[in-house]
Amino acid sequence: MQPEKYLLVSQFYQEYAAITDQAKWEDWLALFSDDCTYKIQSRENYDRSLPMATLSLTGIGMLKDRIYGITETIFHDPYHQLHTVNSPLILSESSSGNIIESQANYSVYRTKNDGIAEVFNVGRYLDRLRLVDGKIKIESRLCIFDNDMILNSLIYPI
Template identity: 55%
Template sequence: MLDFETYQQLVALYTDYAATVDNNEWDKWPEFFTQHCVYKVQARENYDRGFPLATLSFESKGMLKDRVYGMTETIFHDPYYQRHVVGAPRIVSVDDARIQAEANYAVFRTKPDEMTTVFNVGRYIDTIVRTDSGLKFESRLCVFDSEMIANSLIYPI
């Protein structure tokens, strides 16, 4: 069972994460993760079948920082804004070391001269650990529902 204070910290982790990526605060994004972490964006079809293929797959905080460098310094793309709508986290399990949680998400994308579109919809499957600096993601798996994904997945989900 998760106490109320820890649940509030978990909700803050989810909302602060969404605000950070929505506001393009890319240097802050890796700080939501532990040093040895996993971050994947994977199609539901592959996840459900147990296939390892993921659209994005990073296995350390260093790899997340490399992605930030790539997004900000080397990848050229049409500019766009994204906005996350994240459901309340559902606690799957809790022990002394980890919290397993899931939450539904929808990401909307707006290009400056176009209408807003639904960009990506799915669920987060997370493993969260307590650290001296608060709750951090040890693993964040973004399982998107569509079998197709836009060819311009630049920013984190």
Template identity: 50%
Template sequence: MVDFATVSALLDLYSAYAATVDSSDWDHWPDFFLEDGTYRLQPRENFDAGLPLCLLALESKAMIRDRVYGVKETMYHDPYYQRHVVGIPRILSVTATPAGEEIEAEANYIVFRTKRDGLTEVFNAGRYRDVIRRTEDGLKFRSRLCVYDSDLIPNSVIYPI
């Protein structure tokens, strides 16, 4: 059984993450990850088949920071707003490791996209599969895997899911 403080911290992590990416606060997005933290977007078909191919695979916080630089400085795209709706995370396991307590959790998500001159549309839906470590600075993602349900996605994913 997981204590209330851990559940509360996990809920705060998930809601703060969504609020950060929904507000386009890209400079703070990497703060949710450990230095060796990973962020991946993978189609459900590949995940279910155990295939490693991902649409996006960032293998460290340095790569996550580089993605922020790309979003802010180098990528040309039609700007849009995102709005995440994230389900209550389900804790799959809690493990004591030499580096600290790790929580494996998953939560369903849906992301809506609104272009400035258009209607709101469903942009992406799926589930997060996360490994989260308790640190002195609170909970941080060791890995965030976004398993999206549809094989068809818009021709570019610019912002984090």
């Protein structure tokens, strides 16, 4: 892989984290292709090839619906998220160079308005990324979390 392309992928992971942490939901949606998949699954289920996922969305319409739910209908104790994402590992690249499969480890910290920061979710992203006109779109994102359970409820994207 060309160094410039690797830097583009690395920048993309950091941009994803910043957009998600700042709750810029329209920008978050723009990171995905129209026919995307987005899943959050426990490591145990992933390792055992079990299909059960904590959250499974297919297509940009389902992602939009989730964001609508977050912003308009779901009542929850407010909190802030902070993602840290390590440098991505490129797993493969298509011969045309426009499809990249990669992974990156992540940690998500949660801070409630009246509380202290706590580790909310830790795991890795397994991604299929498409390069379109010099920009990256997520075709598939699988968030594999290490812990068996997620604290309270999962509101915001990981």
